Amino acid sequence: MTEITNLVEQVKRSTDYQINKRLLREKAMADMHLPFEGGMFKITPELLGFVASWPVDWIILEDIYQNPIEVDKVVFLAQASQLYNKTMSNWHREHEKIKRFRKV
């Protein structure tokens, strides 16, 4: 294979960091969904903060399907925090990796 052919091959396979970054974020957002007590919640910093600040043990939260779901604050917070931490850690680690995948 000549140098120019190699170059063409490389260019052809150039990968767009911005697309990869967007696809990775899409996956992270999907992974943030937590099924709980029959409802489905998207875990966000706002939701975590709100639930953590709630003064009593039981709280009724609106899930993504606009249904009110009664949850045990402590149990929900434990699962939601764990999912948030795991997802963000994966996202961070994978994001660091895709930065190095400018060319494949």
Added chain:
Amino acid sequence: MKKSNDSEKSKGVVVFAFNTEQVDYVKIADQTSRLIQHNLKLPVTIITDPTAETKFDYDKIIRVESSSGNIRTLHGKSMEWKNFGRYTAYELSPYNQTILLDTDYMVLDDSLLKLFASDLDYQLMHTSHNPDRVIDTAMGPVSSLFVWATVVVFKKSQYSKQFFNLVGRIQKNYGYYKNLFNANGNYRNDYAFAMANIIQNGYTPNNEYSIPWSMLTIENPIQDIEIKDNFAIVKEESRAHVIAMQDMHIMDKDFLVSDRLERLVNVLVS
């Protein structure tokens, strides 16, 4: 292969695979089912032709006569597509909770398992994106949005049964429903499931029964997919994408029937 028994029978995956002259869908199903087994740890049932030869160790093989095919244009080629009868999944599924998948859906993580925890009777994929954008899903210029019947999750319930019966009614009377919804083109399961969902929910477009994330679809022809450092590197003709492990809907049938898919699956399940 994990077989369903009385205690485990409640959850499983069903795939439809009917070969056409152009595409060996059973061959594709044999490979994508290995991914299902590896990543979801669920039994897989295939619904296929009476004479189809399978290689994967399916939980159950349900053989039914296929009806005549439909025609669809993909990558500039007209292709036969035996897509009728999907509504029978409700009656044919041996599982109480079923993930109904197209054979061209590659399961690369366990995210679908989350959907079993939902109280919803059925869940449909409302949104799909390719590497560039969210894919338009209008059934016609002045119609409603379709759903992706590529992934349907349902449990055995009266509400689900009614829904699938309605999909069947729409298929059998498609001329009427096509006009009712101003839909374009031939029958598509994507359209029929969307129409049934709208009708069943009071003739109201809704996201009530949606899978809450977007499906990644690779629409372009694929030269190869390599696995590197837990990323899938999807090589198209003039570019490549580096994608963290996640489910993918692959449209390129030439890739799916090729040995490249088998090689990829071998790497993924090793």
